[in-house]
Amino acid sequence: MDPQGKAVEHGVHSLGYTKVKNVRIGKYVELNVDAPTEQEAERITKEVSEKLLTNPVMEDFTFTVEKISS
């Protein structure tokens, strides 16, 4: 399911860190959203994540919204 994670786990083990398990490779995406409220920013982020940023057959997603001042 995650060939890259498996390969990295082998690498970690060959460094001697045999206690490390379940290495998973994913993606980290940053978005700046121009929205009047945090709820609106959350709604937009969720929609974009579902429609484009992830494929539900193989990926899950979580996100956090932080307020930034312009």
Add this chain to the structure above:
Amino acid sequence: MKLKFGVVVFPGSNCDHDAHYVAETILGQEARLIWHKESSLGDLDVVILPGGFSYGDYLRCGALARFSPIMKDVVRFANNGGVVLGICNGFQILVEAGLLPGVLLRNSSLKFACKYVYLRVENAETRFTSQCRQGDVLEIPIAHGDGNYFNDQDTLKRLEDRQQIVFRYCERDGRVTEASNPNGSLSNIAGVMNESGNVMGMMPHPERACDPVLGHTDGRKVFDSLVENFVLA
């Protein structure tokens, strides 16, 4: 009367001209290239989504191409029963667009695989394989880094029950083995079609095995089947 083939060109497509050449020169049909920014396919019988690296494979293979303007009309065409063939990156685009089930993950080897493979025809009663017999073995090249077909077990069962698995990777003698699976695909799947049988995606490149000058011609069976079914219809 000649069939009208349309080959969609995305930024990063690189097998578009091969597909066009096969349709026009090898098959003797009409063919034109369609830039992805066009909004309409026009009058076509067959749409081919070609191989390549649309949008540089950014984000996920096919994920960005699926939102190219032309894709709205490709989805409409497919939903109206139009014949769509996705090859390699075209297959990846079709799964991202939701026209075919499943997803294509990174090859289990993590290496780009570029070689001839053997494919067993799992279903010869399709408009893409009617020139074959069930169990025939075709020799066709692959060239991909993300061809590892994956799906959940329920969907796999449904694909099997409805005979939507068109090709499986196999040995030269037709045995489906782990050793003959070049990318880790679930159940050795190399090509699947939708339930109504008008949309097929495959990772191997039949268009690269049509002109005898290239050494192999098994890919022609896919295209000849397509043409045969329009002539009969």
